Amino acid sequence: MGADDKVFTLEDVSKHNTNKDCWLIISGKVYDVTKFLEDHPGGDEVLLSATGKDATDDFEDVGHSTSARAMMDEFYVGEIDASTIPNKPKYTPPKQPHYNQDKTSEFIIKLLQFLVPLLILGLAIAVRFYTKST
Structure with missing residues (x-):
């Protein structure tokens, strides 16, 4: 990552949402994972369903290995403009009687x-x- 990093908006990244052109946002970075779709152990549907949003939670929930995280560098294309990502409402569990x-x-x-x-x-x-x- 150098000084010439490109900055993309969520709208820019959302346009790349097909199996011929697939970009993801993970931890504030944008990745072009098009070439990895066929090799992804979870299948290409998992990656395609994560387009058009911040996929950080989806990525972290799976518990990717250190080697999977290292692979991400080759797919890096730039940064996301965080101001273009809508804030997610914080999850609050429903009120239930104390057990x-x-x-x-x-x-x-x-x-x-x-x-x-x-x-x-x-x-x-x-x-x-x-x-x-x-």
Whole structure:
């Protein structure tokens, strides 16, 4: 990466969205992965579906190897103008009642500590009556 790096807008990169011309945005950098489409282990559909947006999260979620990251240098074409990428709304999980796993486990253990001895006692009594009656 030198001083002559090209800067692209999201609109510029979005135009390259076919299997004959495929560009991706990953970590603020633009990559032309057209020549890599056939060799991509996940298939070309994965790469094509990541065009027209910032594909950083998609790339990181997969957990690419160090060698895969090193390969990216040969596909580098420039930088993305970050002001052209819309801000993603931050994910907020839906409000749910608090579930305390520890208290539930405690309750189950206490219940079993009460019921298992009763079950053993009942079984012992049943065996005693059964053996007496025969």
